[in-house]
Amino acid sequence: MWNVMTTGSVRRVLRKCLAVFYLTTASFLSVQAQTGDTASVAGVGVELEEVTVSARRQGTILSSLTQLKTETITSSGLMKMACCSLSESFENSATVSAGYSDAISGARTIRLLGLSGMYSSMLDENIPTMRGLSATYGWSYIPAAWLESIQISKGAASVVNGYESVTGQMNLEFRKPHNSEPLFVNLYADDARHWEGNAAVALPAGRNLWAGLLLHGVSAAYVHDKNGDTFMDMPKYSTVHLYNRWFYLNEEKGIQSRTGVRYLHDRRKAGQDSACHANDGLPLFETFITNRNITVYNKTGIAVGNKEGQSVGIIGNFTRHEQASDFGKKAFDGVQTSLYLNLLFTSFVRSAAHRYTAGASLAYDRYDTEYLDSLAYNATPPTRFRCTEAVPGVFVEYTRANPAGWTLTLGLRADRNSLFGWMVTPRAHFKYDVGNYVIVRASAGRGFRSPNAIADNNRLMASSRRFETDEIPYLEMESAWNTGGSVTVYLPLQEDRRAALSIDYFHTEFQRQTVADTERDRHAVYFYNLAGRSYADAWQADLSLPLLEGFDLFAAFRYNRNKITYTGEDGARYLVDKPLVSACRGLLNLSYATRFKRWVFDATAQINGPSRMPGMNGYHSQKIYSPAFPVLFAQISKNSKRFDMYAGVENLLNKTQDNPVRGWSAPFHLDFDASLVWGPLLGRKIYCGVRIRIGEIK
């Protein structure tokens, strides 16, 4: 179609497309700037001047365009490893660390700036996702094969997306129906007889309409107990995840709309199984977990007026999540119903150098959860929590782009939470391009979050600990300030290659926080409001170095210092290192690809530093640290136009945490605890897979 357009009509369309582009991607890009490092810009045929594309993209890119320091894990990066799920996609990133939350459920969790993933904002193409109950197991449910790229930005995010982001933001870009091949299939298997299949269908459904269907199915039906503790190393599970997408684009009228329906059903059985445990008449510690989720959304942008880039957008999202989980004699069931609406208007004052976005939003969440603990010695009554939270808010964000090379964004939003009252969220971002080779960034901002004490600490279900729930109804809204900055230096090398060296530091200081105190009493967990300091410092250095044509090196080192204040029964305060947080992480990735990536070889080495183990004898317990441990990954891929094959190994050195299920021989005893996870639970994994593309390659 573009081939037959005249220059004039191209310009007209371009203006409208730009307007729609600004609007539909505004939430992430308003602060991120036009993230041209990703594969496509809304796929609308818009050519942005800054954009460059390379046929041989690196797996991880440090963008020079975005206003916040943004690490993009590209499609190449997502194919460097098995990357079955989103949580496994971060193994090549020092920014995000991922691990198992406990030794039973198989739930994965991530950390950004050393803090739990619940303090970062998760976006599905700029729509908030994985909030509340769905976050507990959600990191395992999104297959990497569905993704085009992941953008990870550290520091306070745009106010346009809401008040929740404290440590940063992660945006997922999925395969688009309008620029993907008609059929993509990914099949995967490993030596643990874990089978996985993903498919993506993309078809035109009209002149301006495209439809897409993403399918994901997993079967892990075999019991493995390599360490002989009678507990399965990983749960048996089956997952079905479907995602139907519709994309409408009318370039002449300047309308772009995306609609999606997503359905997830996951069942898992974990803990002890008669296949690996002769129960001798004793009850088994069995775990059954079921999650069901349905999500429906629409995101529409319409170019309005005559100003270039002026547009109106509306985002609507409905989610219902049901969770049922039994851990031995404990159970936690819950239903979350959420509605999110965001209306935004983007325009300029005088010129594009003075851009602003203003709007209003409504977030509605209803939780109905129940916690049961039938362990006689805990004597915990059934506890039901029901709450409804409605949060209307307004926001404005102004961006000043100065030709001298600096860009300043100031954002402010005010929200009224029906449970917690008013919240005022100011945020600021500054970027300065010092010549062509140095970029300085700084950001500061505040974030809030509603606590879900039990769902947020679901890992503790895998223990005999008594949940002291009395304080839960009195927990306050969590709030924190995040400040930080980075310096990135780009060093030109031969031809068009360049190395990137970046150093950043971020500090998160909590004003209010829900403390889950597991150290006052080894047999209990106490939930209460923070009294005293809680903070996290994160330093990181990254080096991206294309050594030779096709041969890339990525190295990173991160250091964290996390402190939290516990309050004893007598009111005394104890400022301690946050338990189970690794103090440092080093990463080295070497990647070599022959011309056109016909062969790709990847090797990654991680070294994970020690973590402080929770004190088992009160706040004055002797400090015990987990050992540092390395993890090695390697993969070989043979690619062609329509068919790729890959094979690899994870955790090559077969390092695993010793005794992850404490007290496994008496799982209903007081001392049973499978929540103290600091390292890998699975040993070496050998895997292989294929990717097949059918139809026109776009």
Add this chain to the structure above:
Amino acid sequence: MKTIKLVIIVILCLGVGFPASAQDASKSTKKKKTEEVIFKVGMHCRNCQAKIEKNIPWEKGVKDLRVDLENQKVTVSYDPKKTTEAQLQKAIEKLDFSCEKSEDKK
């Protein structure tokens, strides 16, 4: 011992890439055997560029590809024993682009 063996196997496997690299280098010394053609192609956007980059490398005989979106030029190095300019032009046209041989020098 088993672990050491595995490490050695992986290193050897990774080593396969370097001979391949050496092959690429040796190919460059044998450039006499490849020819180069420049096409003027009706590309308008990054998606057009991506489409060329995803398809043309896999055509028989293609040894190298450079896409210059700004000047709408596609430079293809190819093995004349395996393909011809006409076949390459046809392959680009098959992707719904206008395509004609450019007389421009590199």
